[in-house]
Structures are given as structure tokens and as C-alpha cells.
Amino acid sequence: MLTVAVDVMSGDRGATECVPGAVAALLDDPALAILAVGDPGQIEPVLARLGSAVRRRIGIVPAASVVPMDESPRHAIRTRRDSSMRVALDLVRSQRAAAAVSAGNTGALTGMAHFVLRTLPSVERAPIMSAVPAAHGHTYMLDLGANITATPVQLTQFALMGSIVAREAWNVREPRIGLLNVGKEDIKGHALVREAHERIRALGLNYVGFVEGDDIFSGEVDVVVTDGFTGNVALKTMEGLATLLTARLRAEFRRGPWSLLAGAVAHPVLRRVATELDPRRYNGACMVGLTAVVIKSHGRADRTAFASAVALAARAVRHELPRHIGEAFAQQAD
Amino acid sequence: MLTVAVDVMSGDRGATECVPGAVAALLDDPALAILAVGDPGQIEPVLARLGSAVRRRIGIVPAASVVPMDESPRHAIRTRRDSSMRVALDLVRSQRAAAAVSAGNTGALTGMAHFVLRTLPSVERAPIMSAVPAAHGHTYMLDLGANITATPVQLTQFALMGSIVAREAWNVREPRIGLLNVGKEDIKGHALVREAHERIRALGLNYVGFVEGDDIFSGEVDVVVTDGFTGNVALKTMEGLATLLTARLRAEFRRGPWSLLAGAVAHPVLRRVATELDPRRYNGACMVGLTAVVIKSHGRADRTAFASAVALAARAVRHELPRHIGEAFAQQAD
Numbered sequence: 001m002l003t004v005a006v007d008v009m010s011g012d013r014g015a016t017e018c019v020p021g022a023v024a025a026l027l028d029d030p031a032l033a034i035l036a037v038g039d040p041g042q043i044e045p046v047l048a049r050l051g052s053a054v055r056r057r058i059g060i061v062p063a064a065s066v067v068p069m070d071e072s073p074r075h076a077i078r079t080r081r082d083s084s085m086r087v088a089l090d091l092v093r094s095q096r097a098a099a100a101v102s103a104g105n106t107g108a109l110t111g112m113a114h115f116v117l118r119t120l121p122s123v124e125r126a127p128i129m130s131a132v133p134a135a136h137g138h139t140y141m142l143d144l145g146a147n148i149t150a151t152p153v154q155l156t157q158f159a160l161m162g163s164i165v166a167r168e169a170w171n172v173r174e175p176r177i178g179l180l181n182v183g184k185e186d187i188k189g190h191a192l193v194r195e196a197h198e199r200i201r202a203l204g205l206n207y208v209g210f211v212e213g214d215d216i217f218s219g220e221v222d223v224v225v226t227d228g229f230t231g232n233v234a235l236k237t238m239e240g241l242a243t244l245l246t247a248r249l250r251a252e253f254r255r256g257p258w259s260l261l262a263g264a265v266a267h268p269v270l271r272r273v274a275t276e277l278d279p280r281r282y283n284g285a286c287m288v289g290l291t292a293v294v295i296k297s298h299g300r301a302d303r304t305a306f307a308s309a310v311a312l313a314a315r316a317v318r319h320e321l322p323r324h325i326g327e328a329f330a331q332q333a334d
Numbered sequence: 335m336l337t338v339a340v341d342v343m344s345g346d347r348g349a350t351e352c353v354p355g356a357v358a359a360l361l362d363d364p365a366l367a368i369l370a371v372g373d374p375g376q377i378e379p380v381l382a383r384l385g386s387a388v389r390r391r392i393g394i395v396p397a398a399s400v401v402p403m404d405e406s407p408r409h410a411i412r413t414r415r416d417s418s419m420r421v422a423l424d425l426v427r428s429q430r431a432a433a434a435v436s437a438g439n440t441g442a443l444t445g446m447a448h449f450v451l452r453t454l455p456s457v458e459r460a461p462i463m464s465a466v467p468a469a470h471g472h473t474y475m476l477d478l479g480a481n482i483t484a485t486p487v488q489l490t491q492f493a494l495m496g497s498i499v500a501r502e503a504w505n506v507r508e509p510r511i512g513l514l515n516v517g518k519e520d521i522k523g524h525a526l527v528r529e530a531h532e533r534i535r536a537l538g539l540n541y542v543g544f545v546e547g548d549d550i551f552s553g554e555v556d557v558v559v560t561d562g563f564t565g566n567v568a569l570k571t572m573e574g575l576a577t578l579l580t581a582r583l584r585a586e587f588r589r590g591p592w593s594l595l596a597g598a599v600a601h602p603v604l605r606r607v608a609t610e611l612d613p614r615r616y617n618g619a620c621m622v623g624l625t626a627v628v629i630k631s632h633g634r635a636d637r638t639a640f641a642s643a644v645a646l647a648a649r650a651v652r653h654e655l656p657r658h659i660g661e662a663f664a665q666q667a668d
Binding site: 107 | 404406440441467468469479482483514516517519521522523524546547548549550551552560562563564566567568569570571572573574575576577578579581582583586587589593595596597599600602603604606607610611
């Protein structure tokens, strides 16, 4: 049995979506157990409906507070020792759980995870990495927002970790790595990305070189490396555009009887595309480079999306991501 | 008559698309004249088919070379005095034209435009600004890639110029300004954006505060301010996602007879949405803060898109953007 500690109180929707999400992940995976961390008064009613076989795989660990979405990482580390986020991470440190999942404040989760679980030897900072739909299936992008700035050495470490995670957790053979920039030529970009470019080149990975924003989707690379500021802006830009397009299509298909009919006829096809690109299916970003698995769920995740994040935690543990990354860094240090 | 100097040799498609594009803009605007800069051997054949009334509004100014897409700005400034890009800018400096348009290398155009035309007094750097489709119509974003880094003072200047251009050229009353960041709270982001945040706040604009990537489309702001690195990545991310979505929809609507039929029925509605969001309609980014109007067309622009860029140049001249910006900066300096 693999145990995941789940902060069920955080994110924009808290226990209302996180508890059913965690239960859905459990129903999908018979070898999974969950420690639901939070307010028992909000957790227990949801569990009451479950059969005893499933119920036995869920433990409740009380936590008195929740890290607010706008709290600074430093303040959260100092004052939120009783929060659902912190207690979930502590369960991993004390080895009562193999991984932690939270939909909370990214900055606080990053800070607390670094503080409680530490990075692996030689790893400077742990970025978050997630799948993005692309022409050839998916691209894996990091850092999506854990670290707001990144030095050339850190970007180089992100490239190495990204390559390992793409291979071990997402089965990409010889992942093609690209470094995000404003042009493909060696002369493009500022000093920082150019230094990272030279360093990554020297690593011996399958490094394609600089890529641009549209290459996230073009299928020319499997892993896109960038700092957490740029990565977060790119990710939210995608989300915003997808939302706009969906809204425009919906409005146009309601503009009159003929459009309504056309919408009804086209619906199954549009549905297929929408499902394929549904961000909820890709929810869950892996915080890579820590001594244990930590998964960040999108703050707006509903139960379906949150279940994906919990399932990703189980997959990352089974694929022993921390061990693979630790070994690769030990090898680099030799 | 308003004269625009058009570099018709640059961009991915060169004279093949740029000359017909310039002609199309001319046909649309009876008060416009064009100086087509480039290889007369490639320009003249296209003009031969035109009626004499239109033909009289086009002059040809020979230029011996074209700035390559991968040339460094410094090298281009030093060695490309005979290039179509440089000659077009020189025509503006010598006041034979009121504006210049080019689809060439962004870095070289930025460097050359700063070198030949200079920024207005007190303006440190000229960013490029363009319209992006949004829930309420459009958002105007800057810098989309002219300057790879930006200091807090420069971001503050971008906010002021963005506000003026949105009001004067795009008729947005009291434009709402947002500064792109990884979160909305004051504590989010790195020191640089936080300093810019404080400075923009002090300007007396209609400043909303920090916004995130999805707010480019949400309708909550009219102008999104960021550095050229982040802006360029966001812009190309949008382009890449739009291309992916279009390709996926096309593929799904061809997956069998029923889907083909559904596609045919839905086509007029999908067409409407596609046209509305067609990036070619928004082609042309305004380089703001120079002593004269310079428009950067997308490198991949076809003739329709290139015509939009030339039309934007005429609009920017008629709205006297450099004068408005110059006055605002003079006022700030008081």
C-alpha cells in the first residue's frame, strides 16, 4: 500500500472539492491509501457514504488552520505549523506518507516543501513541472512558478531534472530539451539565458537549444525549461486564451436557431477536442528535486482535477523520481 | 497625403507578400502614399498591373541588401546602411516619410530605430505594443519583444506610454493598466516588478495593479505592461496554442463522414470566431517612444497581415502618437 498525504483544505475550493477528489483517486487505484489532512468536521461527512473497504484506506489527520492564498512564504513557514499544508509535508518527513499533495498557495508550498523536505544533495532549487498539450501529445514544462527567478546554474539543473522526470515518469525516450527564449539563434536573449544555454549544452542531454513560446506546442521538443516567472506567465496565458476561445465559441453557437443547430451537430466533435485539451486531465505539477514527492494542484481545481493530482503523486512515487534525480546529480558531481 | 516608408524585402516572405500587402493598404486608404524600399527588380513587376492613379502614390527607393533574420542588432547597425530596413528608417529621419514599416528581425529593427530616430526626451527605451483579442474586445500589450530586459523605471515609462497609445490610437477611455506578474498580491514577484509596481502607482494613471497571464484576455485591464522577454514569450505562446487548437479542430472534423458533415454545418460559426481572433487582423506592433512612428510587422505576415501593419502606421501618424507621448513626458518632468 502506497500512502499519500493530502492537504484537503487548500485551494480556491477547499474541502468541498478536495475531499471528493481524493476519494475519487482512491476508488481508481486499489493500491493507494490516503491521509486526508484538515478539519475532521468537514472531511468525515464526505467519507460517511463510502463502503468500509474503501473507508479503511483513508485516515484523517487533523490540522487546525489553512495557509491563506495571499500569505508570504516566510510568514507561512514561521507561523503555520498547524496548517493542513505543513502537516501533510510533516507526514512525508516522518515517513508516514510517501508523497504530499496540496492545491494551496504556490509560494508557501514551495517555501515549506524546501524547508521541511529539503532538496536532494547538489540540487539548489526544486522547480514545478507539468504536462501541457502539444502537437505530438504533450510537452513537459518547468519551472511553472515555484521559483520566481533562476540562475544559469539553476536553469541547467532544471534541464537535467526535466529530462529525468520526462523519461522516468512520462515514458519519453531520450527527451528533447529546449530552453525558452525570444528567438532560436545563439545571439538571442539576455546574458542569463545565454550562459544557461552553454551550460546545458555541456551536460550531454538531448538538448535542442533555444525554443520560442510557440514551440511549447509545436512538437519539436519534449521538455521546455524556463524560470518560474516566465513559466507561470506562459501557463496562465494558455489558460486565459483557452477560456476566451471556449467562451467565444459558446456565444457564437447561441447566436440564433441556425447556430444552435450547428452547435448541436458539431458538439460531439468539439467535445472530443475539448476533452483532449481539458486542463483538468493534466492537473498536478510535480515539484522535482526534493527528497520526496510533492505535487502542486491548480488552486482552482475541481474534484476531477484534484483526483488527477493525487494520481500523479502515486505515479511519481512508484517511478521513484527522487531516487533517479539523486543518482543523476551524484553522477554529475563525480 | 501621408507617406509611409515600407521595407518590402524583410520578414520570412519578403517582397512576395510585402509588396502586395503595401499595395492593398494603399487601395484601402486614398490619402496614403508609399515609398517601397528594396530591390526594384522585385517591386516593379507587382506594380505594373496597377492603374495609374494608384501607381502615382507609390515611389520605389532602391536598397541593395536585406538584414538577415539572425543578424545581431549591433552588426546590423554597423554594416547594413544599404539595407531596406535602414533606408526606410533614414527616409523617416530625412522627413521624406512620416513612418516606417518592417517585417524584419525585431532586434535589428529595435536597434536601428533607436539609433536612427532616437527616443523622445526622457524616454529610455522604445517598447513594441500591439492589440491582443480579449473578452471585452482587445487588450494592448507592451513590450512584446523590443527590449529583452527592462528596469523598474523603464517598465514605469512603458505604463505611461501604453496608457497614452491606448487612449490616442485605440480610443480606450481611461485605459486600465496592469503590470504582469505571477500573482495579484503586493507580495508576489521579484524585486524588479515590485519596484515598478510602486513607481507606476505613483504616476496617477488608472492603474489596476498586478495582473496574471490569464488577465491578458479576461477584460479586467486594457493595457498589460511587461518586459520584452516575458511579453514575447506570452505572445508566441498564444500563437502556438491557437495554431494547435486550429489543427486539432481541423483533424477532428475530418475523422469520418459524420464529422465532415458536422464540420460543414458548423463551418460558418467557426469561421466567425476564427475571423474575429485572426492574428492577421491585429498584425502590426507600434514601437512607441521614438521621435517618429515605426511599425513592426510579424515576420510570418502574409499580404493581408502586412497591409494591416501599413494601415496601423498611417493611423499612428494621424493620431500624432509621438507628439502625445512627448508632451506627457515633458509634463512628468515638470
